[in-house]
Amino acid sequence: MYQITRTKFGRSENRLLRRLLLVAFEENGHHVTGCDPSPAGKIAKRRYGIPLVPEFFGDGLFSEASFDVVIGRQVLEHIKDPVSFLRSIRRILRRDGLVALEVPDVQLWMRYGVIGTFFPEHLSYFSRLSLKNLVTSIGFDIVSMRQRHTDIFLVARKSENIEKQTILFDPEELQRISTLLTGYPGKIQRMKTELSALIHQEKNNGKSIVVYGAGVHTTGLFSLLQLGEKEIDHVIDDNKAVWGKYIPGFNKAIGSPALLEELDHKYLVIVSGFSYQEEILHQLEKVRSNQLEVVILYPKIHLI
Incomplete structure (x- = not known):
């Protein structure tokens, strides 16, 4: 194997x-x-x-x-x-x-x-x-x-049959992909507008903003929204290998999810990731805090 x-x-x-x-x-x-x-x-x-x-x-x-x-x-x-x-x-x-x-x-x-x-x-x-x-x-x-x-x-x-097989062509699928590709920039722009407004609103309400996830998605998120220490208070991840390291352009070190139970005021956790969204939500279910609010980004921005 x-x-x-x-x-x-x-x-x-x-x-x-x-x-x-x-x-x-x-x-x-x-x-x-x-x-x-x-x-x-x-x-x-x-x-x-x-x-x-x-x-x-x-x-x-x-x-x-x-x-x-x-x-x-x-x-x-x-x-x-x-x-x-x-x-x-x-x-x-x-x-x-x-x-x-x-x-x-x-x-x-x-x-x-x-x-x-x-x-x-x-x-x-x-x-x-x-x-x-x-x-x-x-x-x-x-x-x-x-x-x-x-x-x-x-x-x-x-297969023992190495003769070249017929390539399948589906015009309808090609059209679907073309439509998705054309509409993709607009979806990114809507996310930028909606999430920026949500972060601004929650900060004005006195909440800390925590981003859960320190991978490529978060790097892209910070770049897209031009996020920094003014908007984001902490970045956390369950991967010990990244603790103490940094998201490009963000000057606070990545921390452990244990931080969530140490915060003594209301905070909003942004689940940053698509492939790992469900896994992060599962981890957040274990957090013992009544100060916690969570927002997911996919399939659309939603407070849960």
């Missing part, structure tokens, strides 16, 4: 690695290998004892037909040449081997007007149809494809 992942500890990726170890190692006796060139990969190796290759995945890194399963979670959208990347995966899979891919659903992100839908780290964008076309054109048969919250999750089996 082979695992390719962007390792971000403190949220879902570390749980994925733990599950792989539990199911593959302890229950079924299979072998798990990780591939991650980032410093976070070293944390995975040390914390979970995972055999890990600290390099970018590509041809020549592993032997042909040496793995049964390849998992690429939140990886494909970062790859410059996804065709070559998937061909390399196909090469290292054994007969009838499986590839599992998870990518952001660009249509859903545009429909909700998500900040950071388009940003430099993502080199490719996928709809359900484009992902299916890509995978089948390289020599895979689709086993399943489903929506997983904000993302598309696809499982495909290595």
